[in-house]
Amino acid sequence: MSKPLVRRQHPLYFIILLVATIKPLIIPILVFFVFGSKRNPFEWQPVVYYGAGAAAILYFAAMVLSWRRFTYIRDEHQLAVRSGILFRESKVIHRNRIHSVQIQQPLIQRLFGIAQVVVETAGSGSKPEAVLRAVSLEEAKEIQELARKNVGAIEPAQDEETPVVPAEPSAEFAERVDVSPGTFLLAALTTANLRLALAFIAGIGSFADDVLGESFYNSLADTALRYLTGPYAILIWASVALLLSWILSIGLYVWKYAGFNVEVRGDQATVSYGLLEKRRFVFPIGKVQAAMFVEGLLRRPFGRGELRVLVVHSDKEAAVMLHPFIKDTDVKNLLSRLIPHIEPISPDIQPPVGALLAFVRWKIAIAALAGGGAIAGFGIAAVWPSLLLIPVVTWWGYMQFKSEAAGMEGSHLVLRHRNIALTTAWMRRNHIQTLKLTASIPQRRKRWRTVNAAVMGGLRGYFFSARLLPAEKAEQIREWYGRRTR
């Protein structure tokens, strides 16, 4: 084997780095010279000059070192990059893993006729996997070739069994899903956007502080408090805030998802929605990694929820909506029509009865503490709301216990989990990036395991889990996932 050619960046790297460092410092330096020279500069302690000189030398040394240390080797298979002065890094990026190679020419690079190369892979998230800040244009093109040879090859994570594409890949084959206005209205009415509600409440608070001024806020609070005191006031205030945020989240929901429809033509799916700001997602069906059915607290009574799919694509939206308000009994039908390679199997592995306690005891303890605190603070009036808290959280824990589940069948896996909303996720074995079994030390002793699967959505990881399943069953899932004969 011939020795690989170790390459370094273009020597103009120094200038580019220098400019990049100086740019944010220009204003302070100007300020220093303008205002510094008004006072007699000779009054500066010599130590300042020595310090500045030493810093400059150190900086220059660091620059040289960082250039020396940054080496890369490219051949037809991969790009191997080494870098770092104190904390050294070395990574090997195989060409099949490269998602994109961008040749960029920011102003300074353009002036010198060189380029910056940004290499992105699927796992690197928002940060590019490797950045070569200064290489010649020819070299940049050579690096880009690495990725180009890859065109036509399949995306990462699809490298095993190629997913089944719809039977007729002709343009004639078309499926369309529309949502009727009535259904959409119900979907909007049942959004329970808790995060939005909290942000909204916090926002209102700071708005009142900033804009209306403290006096107004205080007088409002005073007036209100005169009529409403005690623990019931808190309940009433909370309900008012919830109601307001509910109305707001209905508005936002309509804004975002109005005009929702899905169209499948051949092996391409197009999802589009948006009232004024239209959004469109176009993706090959084969790139769907998983489907998730989320049944919110308000939607569950209607037996409905939203269906989303995880797709490998470079967009912020990790889970693309496939139906905003679908009946649980229709999920199977819709998936088999649109995404035939994901089969919504039903889970059969559930936590053992003994695990029920684990789901409720902390919630009860915290509720009891909070209730005790409320009673201590507000007196006898707080007794009823506090006592009510305990059955509510017990019920919540019980619902979680009933919800957690998993199951596998052929090459399909299902994981079901509940925080507040119930999430059921279906995925194929070859789309699961890693599988993790977790248990705390006492849980281990009781032979319970939490199963956690990582799947790709957007360009990052998405995690699904099912908690506290019996260890033997969890091990079966691991066996199913792990070592297999091909």
Added chain:
Amino acid sequence: MSLDAMQRMHPKAVKLSMITSLLFHAVVFVIVLVLLAVAQFKDWPVWPFAVAEAVIVISGFIFTGIIPRLQFIRFAYFTDQEEIRICKGLWWISDIIIPMVKVQHVELESGPLMRRSELAHVTVVTAATRHRIYGLERADAEAVQRRIAEWARVREDDV
């Protein structure tokens, strides 16, 4: 597979994390001690610094005496052509499987102290996750990196 059949981090890594923790706590301890002396001198309340010192001593004991050894006991890894398996955790113990076909690339990382004792971490990156194999001997780490890169590629060409 039992933990014993799997590979572990190098014992040097345990010593190193003990030394790192000891150094860190010693430095913080001395700084707070100086502050305490200043407080004494300037008539500031002394007790917050005394409490801080106590906390540092306890934390130093835990992070030097207990955690590195526990980490050594709990951490194990295994690689072959099919998959990488990593077991780790102090309270939450997890057991991770990474099929070789899912490995995107492998990174080697080491800080200045680690290099002095010829140690390195290996980070395995998949499309969705990152996993660290801690405290291997430099040569070993390089071998693991090469091997995984080789296997991950071979698999790829198979398909």
